[in-house]
Amino acid sequence: MNAPRRSPIAEALFSLGLLAYPRAFRARFGAEMRDDFRRTRTVGTNPSGTLGTLGTLLSNGLKERAGAARRWAFFPNHTPHLYEPSGRHFMFWDTLRADIRHTLRLAVKTPVFTSLTIVALALGIGATSAIFAVVNGVLLRPMPYRDDGRLVNLWSFNTSENRPRNPISPANFLDFQKMNTTLDGLEGYFTFVTPTQLVTDSGTEVAYSVFVTSNMFNMLGRTAATGRTFTMGEESGVVVLSDGYWRRRFGADAAVIGKTLSVSGQTLQVIGIMPPDFVFPYAGMLGPSGFTRVTGVDMWLPIAFSGPMAVNNRMLSQSGQIVRNVHWFGAIGRLKAGVSAEQAEADMMTIAAQLEQAYPATNKGWRATVVRSIDQSVGTIRPALMILLAGIAFVLVMASVNVANLLLARSIAREKELATRAALGAGRARLARQLLTESVLFALAGGLVGMAVMSWTLRGLIALAPADLPRISEVSVDWRVLLAAGLTTMLTGVLVGLLPALSSASVSPQASLQDGSCGTAGGALRRRARAGLVVAEVALAVAITTGAVLLLRSFVSVTNVNPGFDTSHLLTWQMNVPQRLTTPTDRLAFYRDFFARIETLPGVVSVGGTTRVPLGSTSVTTSVQIEGRPVPAAERPEVQFRRAMHNYFAAMGIPIRRGRTFDPDDGPTAPPVAVINETMARRLFPGQEPIGQHVRTGPGATGPWTTIVGVIGDIRHGGLEEEPQPELYINYLQGPPVSPFIVVRTTADPALMTETIRAEARRIDKNLPVYDLRTMSMLRSESVSTRRFILLIVGAFGVLALGLAAIGVYGVMSLVVSERTREVGVRLALGAEPSQLLRMIVMQAARLAGIGVAVGVVAALPLAPLLDSQLYGIRSLDPLTFIAVPFVLMTIATLAALVPARKAMLVDPLTALRIE
Amino acid sequence: MDKFRPDTFLPLTPVAFEILLALADGERHGYSILQEVESRSGGTVALHAGTLYRALARLLESDLIEECKTSPDPANQDERRRYYGLTSRGIAVARAEVVRLEGQLRAARTRRLLKGARA
Incomplete structure (x- = not known):
C-alpha cells in the first residue's frame, strides 16, 4: 500500500x-x-x-x-x-429531564409561590415586549417604500431666519430635480393636506387630498393594489384613492376604478387604489403651514406645472413663470447607491448656491437641508420612545429582582434538601444548574403568559396613543418582537436564577445537616446578596420615580399655560364656502347671512372666524414690508398671517391691549387696516408706537399700505408650550377666505351645540361642508396628547416601581425576621424591650433603603438630563423632585419594614427558643 | 418478549441491504464494507462514510448486526478497527428481504419489464 x-x-x-x-x-x-x-x-x-x-x-x-x-x-x-442514559454522552439531556421533572413537582406543591413568580415575570416580560413592539413598529420597521433606507427629504434652509426645514418653491424644486448628481430621482409634493370638496348628488363633502408629482409612486417603489398609479407626466384629470377612503366612502367597491369624481370643480377619473399599508406623506414630512391638521390622506392628485390646474394651485406667477418666491413644496428623493445623505446635502448646497447667484431677488439666503426620510417621519417621537424603553427596562429589572428575592428565599427554605443532595454527591455545578433550570423554566412560563399580557397591553397602548403619534397604526407583533421577547425571557431566567444558584452552590452539607442549625450556614453571602437586592431595588425605584415625577411636573406646567384666550365654552369647525361663490362680493354676501343666522341660534353668545384657529390648525406666514424701512425682499421679517372674521377677538376672549379691533366700517372699499399682537409690536416696533404704522404684506408687496389700528394680546398658536409668534390680522371684509375656521362662544356646554350647528349649516346651504367640528377644550387637550400618553405610561412605571420596591423590602425584611426569630427570642428572654426590637428591624431596613436612595439619586443625576426633550417649565435637576422622591421612597421602605418588624415584636421567647 | 418478526424491518433501505450483503460472507470492518460494496457494484454504488455509519448505528440498535470481539483473521489484525458481523436476526431479515425482492423480480419478469434488459 x-x-x-x-x-x-x-x-x-x-x-x-x-x-x-x-x-x-x-x-x-x-x-x-x-x-x-x-x-x-x-x-x-x-x-x-x-x-x-x-x-x-x-x-x-x-x-x-x-x-x-x-x-x-x-x-x-x-x-x-x-x-x-447510562452512557455519559447523553447526561446533559437526562439531567435536564430530571431537573424539569423536579421543578414541575415542586411547582405543583407550592402553587402560590409558583403563580406569584410566573405572574410577576409575565407582567415584566409582557409589558417590556409591548413597549418594544411600539418602538419596533415606529422606529425599526421599514417604511412602506422600496429600499426605504435610501430615501431622503430635501428642504430649503432659510438662513436669515434659521429655519433649516423650510419647504421649497416649485421653480427651485424643478432646478434641484434637474441639477442634482447624487439622487436617483427627486419627487415633489405639497407640504400640506388640502381639504378638497367632493361634490355628490347628496351635497358637498370634504376629502383630504395631497398633491404629488406624477412620478412619486414609482420613485417610492410602490404600485397600486388595484388599477394603476400616475404615469410619467400625467398632470391632470386623474386621482388615486387610499385604501381607507375607498373602503369608508365606496364600500371597497372595485368598480369605482374608471368612474369619475367631481373634486373641487374638476372632473377626475379614479385610476387606482393604493394598498392598505401605503402611507404618504407621514405627518413629519408636512410643513408647518397648511389648511388642516388632519394628516390622513383620502386621495392623491397629480401636480400640474402648466394649464388651468397650475393656475388654480398658484403655481404660476402673473407673468406665467413657475413661482420661485413662495415656498410650499416638499421633496423626497432616492440616494444613488453608495451616496450618503451628507454627500447629497453637499450636492444640494452647491445647487442652492448656484440658484442664489442666478436669482438673487428670490433666493438670497436660501440653502438646502437633506434629512433621512425615517428621521423626518419619526424623529420627533424617538426620544420619548427611548425614554419608555429605558423605563420599562428598569421595571423589568425590578420585577426580576423581586423574583430573584423570592427564589433566594425559597433556596434558603430548601437548604436542607440541597445539602442532602450535596452530601449524596451532587457537585456545586450540578446544584447551581438545577436552580438555574428552575428559574429558566419559571421565566419560560412567565414568557408564555407574558405573550398574552403583551397582546392586551399592546392593544391598550394603541388605543390610548394619540392619533398623531407617527406610525402608531403600523405597530404589530412581528418576528423582531417575538425574538426580543424570547431573548428577554431567557435573559430574565438566567439573571433571576443566578444569585440563588450561586449562593446555594456554596452550601456546606455538614453544617446545614447538623440538627438545629436553622439555615445559617450559607448565611453571610446570602445576607449580602439580599441586602444588594434591596439596595438595587430602591435605587431603581428612585430613578424611575424621579423620571415620572419630572414628567408629571412638566405636564402640569404645560396644562397650566395660559393660551391667551378663553378655551371654555368655545366650539370650532372648518368649512368650505360653496364653490359657486367665486368672487369676493359673493362670498361677503354669504358670510353676512351666515354670521347673522349663527348669531341668532339659541345658546350662542358671539361668533367669529379666522383662517388659522389656534391649537387646531397649522399656520401660515407672510413677509412684511414696513413703511420707511427699505430692506431687500429676501430680508423682510416673516410674521404669522391671519384674517379675523366678524367678532373673532370677542368670541375667542382675546384681550385688546391698544387701539381698536376691526369694525364693519373697515369694508372692501375702506382703507386697509390690520391688527397685530404684542409680540409683533415688541419685535418690529421696539420703543415705538405701533398704532398708525404702515405695512405691506406678501412677496410682491406692491399694493396699498395697510394701517395698524390695534394691538391684541399674545396667544399660543401651535401648542401650549410654543412661544407666541408675531401675528398680523387683516379684516375678512377686505379679503374674504374660502375655507375659514369658525368659532362660536356658547352659554352652555359647547359639545351640546354640534348637532344644532350641523343642521343649521345644511339649512344655509347643502353645499357647505362642515368638518373638524370640535370644542376648544378638546383641541387644548389634544394638543398635549402625546405628552399625556408618555406621562401615563411612565407614571404607571413609577407606581409599579414603588409597589415593587415596597414588596421587595417587605419580602426581604420578613425573611430576615423569620431567620432571626431565635436571636429575637434570646434578646426578649434577656429582657430586651419589644419596641427596641422593632426599632432594630426598621433601622436595618432604613439603612439599606438609605443606601439605595443614595445610589438611586447618584444614578438619576446624570440620567435626568436625558429627559430634557420632554420637559417644559422645569429643569431636569428640579430640586423639589430630587428631595421629594427620596423622601417618599424612604417612607415606603420604612413602612414596608414595619409589618415584619411588628411580627418580630410579638415573638414569644419560649416558642422561639423551643424551635431548637 | 415478543416473537421476533423479520418482516417488520422490510423493506430495508438500499444501504442497509448492501451492508447485510457485504457481511454475509464474514465479518468486516467499516472500511472493508465500503470497499466491498464498491467493488461488488463495479463502482456504481458509492457509499459515503457518513451514510455508512448511520446505517451501521441503526442496524446495531436493531440487533441485526453485532460488534465482534475478535478479528476473524488474526494475521491481519488491525487494533484500531472494529469488526461487524451478522446476527441470527440479521440473517433472518436479509433472507426476508431477498424473498421480497425475488417476488418483485418475478412480477417484473411476468410483465416483461425485463425483456431485453438481460443479455
Missing part, C-alpha cells in the same frame, strides 16, 4: 463536519469514520470529491441529530442503546 498522502486541511474539515453528529455518535464511530476518510483519499477511490463527502457528512449528521432529538422528546423510555 502506498504511504498515506495526508492532507491535514481536508482532515480538519472532515473533523469539523463530524461535529454535525450527536456527541454519542461521534464517540462511537468518529475514529473509524476519520480513518476511512483518510484511506479513501489515499487510494483515490473517493467517489465524489472532498466537498461531496463533506456535504453528505453534514446532512447525515444533522439527520442523526434530529432523529436523536425526536426520540428523546417523544420516546424517552425507548432510547436505543447507542444513546442509553
Whole structure:
C-alpha cells in the first residue's frame, strides 16, 4: 500500500463536519469514520470529491441529530442503546429531564409561590415586549417604500431666519430635480393636506387630498393594489384613492376604478387604489403651514406645472413663470447607491448656491437641508420612545429582582434538601444548574403568559396613543418582537436564577445537616446578596420615580399655560364656502347671512372666524414690508398671517391691549387696516408706537399700505408650550377666505351645540361642508396628547416601581425576621424591650433603603438630563423632585419594614427558643 | 418478549441491504464494507462514510448486526478497527428481504419489464 498522502486541511474539515453528529455518535464511530476518510483519499477511490463527502457528512449528521432529538422528546423510555442514559454522552439531556421533572413537582406543591413568580415575570416580560413592539413598529420597521433606507427629504434652509426645514418653491424644486448628481430621482409634493370638496348628488363633502408629482409612486417603489398609479407626466384629470377612503366612502367597491369624481370643480377619473399599508406623506414630512391638521390622506392628485390646474394651485406667477418666491413644496428623493445623505446635502448646497447667484431677488439666503426620510417621519417621537424603553427596562429589572428575592428565599427554605443532595454527591455545578433550570423554566412560563399580557397591553397602548403619534397604526407583533421577547425571557431566567444558584452552590452539607442549625450556614453571602437586592431595588425605584415625577411636573406646567384666550365654552369647525361663490362680493354676501343666522341660534353668545384657529390648525406666514424701512425682499421679517372674521377677538376672549379691533366700517372699499399682537409690536416696533404704522404684506408687496389700528394680546398658536409668534390680522371684509375656521362662544356646554350647528349649516346651504367640528377644550387637550400618553405610561412605571420596591423590602425584611426569630427570642428572654426590637428591624431596613436612595439619586443625576426633550417649565435637576422622591421612597421602605418588624415584636421567647 | 418478526424491518433501505450483503460472507470492518460494496457494484454504488455509519448505528440498535470481539483473521489484525458481523436476526431479515425482492423480480419478469434488459 502506498504511504498515506495526508492532507491535514481536508482532515480538519472532515473533523469539523463530524461535529454535525450527536456527541454519542461521534464517540462511537468518529475514529473509524476519520480513518476511512483518510484511506479513501489515499487510494483515490473517493467517489465524489472532498466537498461531496463533506456535504453528505453534514446532512447525515444533522439527520442523526434530529432523529436523536425526536426520540428523546417523544420516546424517552425507548432510547436505543447507542444513546442509553447510562452512557455519559447523553447526561446533559437526562439531567435536564430530571431537573424539569423536579421543578414541575415542586411547582405543583407550592402553587402560590409558583403563580406569584410566573405572574410577576409575565407582567415584566409582557409589558417590556409591548413597549418594544411600539418602538419596533415606529422606529425599526421599514417604511412602506422600496429600499426605504435610501430615501431622503430635501428642504430649503432659510438662513436669515434659521429655519433649516423650510419647504421649497416649485421653480427651485424643478432646478434641484434637474441639477442634482447624487439622487436617483427627486419627487415633489405639497407640504400640506388640502381639504378638497367632493361634490355628490347628496351635497358637498370634504376629502383630504395631497398633491404629488406624477412620478412619486414609482420613485417610492410602490404600485397600486388595484388599477394603476400616475404615469410619467400625467398632470391632470386623474386621482388615486387610499385604501381607507375607498373602503369608508365606496364600500371597497372595485368598480369605482374608471368612474369619475367631481373634486373641487374638476372632473377626475379614479385610476387606482393604493394598498392598505401605503402611507404618504407621514405627518413629519408636512410643513408647518397648511389648511388642516388632519394628516390622513383620502386621495392623491397629480401636480400640474402648466394649464388651468397650475393656475388654480398658484403655481404660476402673473407673468406665467413657475413661482420661485413662495415656498410650499416638499421633496423626497432616492440616494444613488453608495451616496450618503451628507454627500447629497453637499450636492444640494452647491445647487442652492448656484440658484442664489442666478436669482438673487428670490433666493438670497436660501440653502438646502437633506434629512433621512425615517428621521423626518419619526424623529420627533424617538426620544420619548427611548425614554419608555429605558423605563420599562428598569421595571423589568425590578420585577426580576423581586423574583430573584423570592427564589433566594425559597433556596434558603430548601437548604436542607440541597445539602442532602450535596452530601449524596451532587457537585456545586450540578446544584447551581438545577436552580438555574428552575428559574429558566419559571421565566419560560412567565414568557408564555407574558405573550398574552403583551397582546392586551399592546392593544391598550394603541388605543390610548394619540392619533398623531407617527406610525402608531403600523405597530404589530412581528418576528423582531417575538425574538426580543424570547431573548428577554431567557435573559430574565438566567439573571433571576443566578444569585440563588450561586449562593446555594456554596452550601456546606455538614453544617446545614447538623440538627438545629436553622439555615445559617450559607448565611453571610446570602445576607449580602439580599441586602444588594434591596439596595438595587430602591435605587431603581428612585430613578424611575424621579423620571415620572419630572414628567408629571412638566405636564402640569404645560396644562397650566395660559393660551391667551378663553378655551371654555368655545366650539370650532372648518368649512368650505360653496364653490359657486367665486368672487369676493359673493362670498361677503354669504358670510353676512351666515354670521347673522349663527348669531341668532339659541345658546350662542358671539361668533367669529379666522383662517388659522389656534391649537387646531397649522399656520401660515407672510413677509412684511414696513413703511420707511427699505430692506431687500429676501430680508423682510416673516410674521404669522391671519384674517379675523366678524367678532373673532370677542368670541375667542382675546384681550385688546391698544387701539381698536376691526369694525364693519373697515369694508372692501375702506382703507386697509390690520391688527397685530404684542409680540409683533415688541419685535418690529421696539420703543415705538405701533398704532398708525404702515405695512405691506406678501412677496410682491406692491399694493396699498395697510394701517395698524390695534394691538391684541399674545396667544399660543401651535401648542401650549410654543412661544407666541408675531401675528398680523387683516379684516375678512377686505379679503374674504374660502375655507375659514369658525368659532362660536356658547352659554352652555359647547359639545351640546354640534348637532344644532350641523343642521343649521345644511339649512344655509347643502353645499357647505362642515368638518373638524370640535370644542376648544378638546383641541387644548389634544394638543398635549402625546405628552399625556408618555406621562401615563411612565407614571404607571413609577407606581409599579414603588409597589415593587415596597414588596421587595417587605419580602426581604420578613425573611430576615423569620431567620432571626431565635436571636429575637434570646434578646426578649434577656429582657430586651419589644419596641427596641422593632426599632432594630426598621433601622436595618432604613439603612439599606438609605443606601439605595443614595445610589438611586447618584444614578438619576446624570440620567435626568436625558429627559430634557420632554420637559417644559422645569429643569431636569428640579430640586423639589430630587428631595421629594427620596423622601417618599424612604417612607415606603420604612413602612414596608414595619409589618415584619411588628411580627418580630410579638415573638414569644419560649416558642422561639423551643424551635431548637 | 415478543416473537421476533423479520418482516417488520422490510423493506430495508438500499444501504442497509448492501451492508447485510457485504457481511454475509464474514465479518468486516467499516472500511472493508465500503470497499466491498464498491467493488461488488463495479463502482456504481458509492457509499459515503457518513451514510455508512448511520446505517451501521441503526442496524446495531436493531440487533441485526453485532460488534465482534475478535478479528476473524488474526494475521491481519488491525487494533484500531472494529469488526461487524451478522446476527441470527440479521440473517433472518436479509433472507426476508431477498424473498421480497425475488417476488418483485418475478412480477417484473411476468410483465416483461425485463425483456431485453438481460443479455
